[in-house]
Structure formats: C-alpha cells, structure tokens
Amino acid sequence: MTTNLDIFVGNTTLIDEEVYQLWLDGYSALRLRSGILEQTGATVDVLQSDTMDHYRTFYMLERLLHSPPKLLNQLLFQIPPYRQTMLIERYxxxxxxxxxxxxxxxxxxxxxxxxxxxxxxxxxxxxxxxxxxxxxxxxxxxxxxxxxxxxxxxxxxxxxxxxxxxxxxxxxxxxxxxxxxxxxxxxxxxxxVFPLALTDTNVDDMDVDLDKEFLQGLKELKILITDKDLLDLHKSLVCTSLRGKLSVYNEMEANFKNLSRALINIASKLTHSKDVRDFFVDLVEKFVEPFRSDKWTSNDVRLFLSQYTACAHSLEAFRHQALWERYMGTLKACLLKMYHD
Structure with a gap:
C-alpha cells in the first residue's frame, strides 16, 4: 500500500503569534485549554511537541531581541520585516x-x-x-x-x-x-504615565536627569506669594476671569491663596531630592484630594489652572514668563492626568 505525501520546503521561520504571547507571559499548558485540539484533531503529544518547537525558536531569538538591530541584520532566521516588528514590540x-x-x-x-x-x-x-x-x-x-x-x-x-x-x-x-x-x-x-516631569522628551539635547538650572530658577516664582500686593492682584484677575464659569467658584475664591501657595511651594522645593521624590504625592494630597472633596469637575480644574497661568502674564512685576509657562504647563498636564471626576 502506497501513501502519497505533499511536501513543502521553505526557509521562512514560522512564528505563531498566540504561542509567542504564551511564551512571553510564561505559560505553556494554557495552549491545551484553548480548544485547539478539538479544532485540529491533533493529540496532546503532538500539540506539546509543536509548542516546545516554537519555544525553542523563541529562546534562540531572545538573545537577538536584547539588541533588536541585530535581529534585523542576522541571516540565520528568515523573518519578514512585519514579523520582526511584532516580535520586538511584544517582547x-x-x-x-x-x-x-x-x-x-x-x-x-x-x-x-x-x-x-x-x-x-x-x-x-x-x-x-x-x-x-x-x-x-x-x-x-x-x-x-x-x-x-x-x-x-x-x-x-x-x-x-x-x-x-x-x-x-x-x-x-x-x-x-x-x-x-x-x-x-x-x-x-x-x-x-507621561508626567512630562519637569522636562521635555522632545527637546534636542535631553538626558535622563532633571534640568537643574530650571529647578533652581523655580525659586524665583515665590514672588507670586511673598509679595502681598502681587498675590492680591493675581487673585483678583483670576477670580474676574472665572466668575460665572466654575461650578465651585465660591470654594475657589475662598481657597485661592492656599492653592496658590501650594502651587508655588511645590516649585520652590524641587531642588531637594526628597521633594522631587514626593512630587506626585504632593499633587494628590494638596490638589487632587481637596478638589475631589469640594466636588471640582475636571473642567473646573482645567479652567482654573489655565486662567491661573494666563493671568500671571498681566502682572508687570512678574518677570519670569518663560519659566512660568514651562512649570505650569507641566503641572497642569500632570494634574489633569491624575484628576478624575
């Protein structure tokens, strides 16, 4: 009795994305529970053998994934570019x-x-x-x-x-x-995530450290809370711009000076490593939790921070506009990401 076999020979490395994900996640037995045996009619032994074969390939690929450009330039595994991208991204x-x-x-x-x-x-x-x-x-x-x-x-x-x-x-x-x-x-x-954390990942010359010159300059912002006339004028401008627009206007007006001091004090302390470490804790304790307690909406927070920032530009005695924009832009982005209605 003769048996006819159709044989295909190729050199493209076969990558099963589902098995690859199981390997990445540290599982092997889960494939048995996926229903693939019923779908294919294969035996448990065949499925286990196929899984281990894929896993051996992934283990050999792993050293290349540690330095992805090597995966693109090697000749041992013939893997299409779109598959290479998938392997790297998932790894x-x-x-x-x-x-x-x-x-x-x-x-x-x-x-x-x-x-x-x-x-x-x-x-x-x-x-x-x-x-x-x-x-x-x-x-x-x-x-x-x-x-x-x-x-x-x-x-x-x-x-x-x-x-x-x-x-x-x-x-x-x-x-x-x-x-x-x-x-x-x-x-x-x-x-x-993406705190914009007092730096900018898009600038041309950025390293992983905070900009120390920028942090040192933030101390100059204290004039907004130490100069009583400036503090009062800033409050007046912000309140005028927000009257009738905030659902928590009365609470904002009553607490303006405390909010302003908290915003500026955070800035002035960021030259100390402990205060940098506690940056997000401070945002939660001094803003997110009080805002939530007073039932601020996300829109209230956005409007307040926008006008608080913009109104400082009208203060003639305040001469740190670029520094101010960079700090408040970062702080606003962080708070709006952290605050939820």
Whole structure:
C-alpha cells in the first residue's frame, strides 16, 4: 500500500503569534485549554511537541531581541520585516500592574530579589516579571549616558514604536529620579504615565536627569506669594476671569491663596531630592484630594489652572514668563492626568 505525501520546503521561520504571547507571559499548558485540539484533531503529544518547537525558536531569538538591530541584520532566521516588528514590540511590552510596583525603585539586584513577591501581588508570572524588569534595566543602561532626545535614542537602539518608546522614556525618567509611586493613592498607572516631569522628551539635547538650572530658577516664582500686593492682584484677575464659569467658584475664591501657595511651594522645593521624590504625592494630597472633596469637575480644574497661568502674564512685576509657562504647563498636564471626576 502506497501513501502519497505533499511536501513543502521553505526557509521562512514560522512564528505563531498566540504561542509567542504564551511564551512571553510564561505559560505553556494554557495552549491545551484553548480548544485547539478539538479544532485540529491533533493529540496532546503532538500539540506539546509543536509548542516546545516554537519555544525553542523563541529562546534562540531572545538573545537577538536584547539588541533588536541585530535581529534585523542576522541571516540565520528568515523573518519578514512585519514579523520582526511584532516580535520586538511584544517582547518589550509590559504589564501596567507590574510597572506600578517597580516604578520609582532602583533597577538593581535588590529590586530584582523582590520579583517573587511582585509576581504574587500582581498575578504576572515570575518569568514575565523577570523579562520586563530586565528590559527596563537594559533600556536604562543603554540610554542613560546618551545626549539628545530620550525617545529618539530609545527608538534608535531598540526599534520600538513611538508610543512604546515614549512609555520607556517615562520609565527611564522615573527610575532615574526615583519618584514615589508605590503609595496606594498613586496606584493607577494612568495617573502618572507621561508626567512630562519637569522636562521635555522632545527637546534636542535631553538626558535622563532633571534640568537643574530650571529647578533652581523655580525659586524665583515665590514672588507670586511673598509679595502681598502681587498675590492680591493675581487673585483678583483670576477670580474676574472665572466668575460665572466654575461650578465651585465660591470654594475657589475662598481657597485661592492656599492653592496658590501650594502651587508655588511645590516649585520652590524641587531642588531637594526628597521633594522631587514626593512630587506626585504632593499633587494628590494638596490638589487632587481637596478638589475631589469640594466636588471640582475636571473642567473646573482645567479652567482654573489655565486662567491661573494666563493671568500671571498681566502682572508687570512678574518677570519670569518663560519659566512660568514651562512649570505650569507641566503641572497642569500632570494634574489633569491624575484628576478624575
């Protein structure tokens, strides 16, 4: 009895995206529960063998994924460009729950020892936690000494999409500045991602450190609260511009001086590392929580910050307009991301 076989020979490396995701997530048995046996009529042994074959390929690719340009230039694996992009993008993707636990911590062996606990707390497998942690550390080390745009440096060295490169720029910045993000009141990644954190990821010559000259200059803003006449005039201008537009106008008018002092005091203290670390905690405690308690809407917050910023331009004695715009632009962006109705 003869059997006819159709045979196809090729050199393109086959990548199953679903199996790749399981490998990235640290799972192997889940494929058995996907219903694929019923769909294909394959046996458990065949499925396990196929899964392990894919996993062997991924393990061989992993050393190239540590330096993505090498994946593009190697000749061993014939992988179409769109597949290469997918492999890189997914390898460097991360879980928000995991990021919240390590954000603001030093990317060191000490933190890596805590990954077991972080895995249990977040539900992210230990294998995936290690991959993500090592990715953060790898990117940080690659760009920490480079000049130029942080986002562009990350894209050049790791070939990430613009969105993911910007995420990593924020992670690198947080890791370097050690912002406090672990407290329960800050436990929302959306609340702190892209802080614009007193710097600008688009400038031509940016490193991972805060602009010390800029932070030192922020002390000059204190004239807005130390000069009583200036404080009163600023309040008058802001209140006039917002009368009839805020749902919490009376609360804003009554608390204006306290709000103004808090906004300026945060700026003037940012030359101290502890105050930089507590930046987001201060925003929550001094603005987000009081705003929520007084039932400010997001639109109220936006209008107040916009007019608070704009009205300072009408003060002749206030001569720090560029500094003011940069600081308030950053603060407004942070607060609006952190505040939810």
């Amino acid at each position: 460097y993707a991360f879980d928000e729950a995991f990021v919240r636990e390590v954000l603001g911590k030093k990317l060191s062996k000490g933190t890596k020892k805590d990954l077991d606990d972080i895995s249990v707390k977040t539900g992210v497998t230990l294998k995936s936690c290690r991959r993500q942690f090592d990715n953060f550390k790898r990117v940080f080390k690659a760009v920490e000494e480079l000049r130029g745009s942080l986002v562009e440096n990350i894209q050049q060295h790791f070939l990430l999409s613009d969105r993911l490169a910007r995420d990593y720029a924020a992670i690198v910045f947080f890791a370097n500045s050690r912002f406090e993000t672990g407290k329960k009141k800050l436990q929302k990644w959306a609340s702190v």
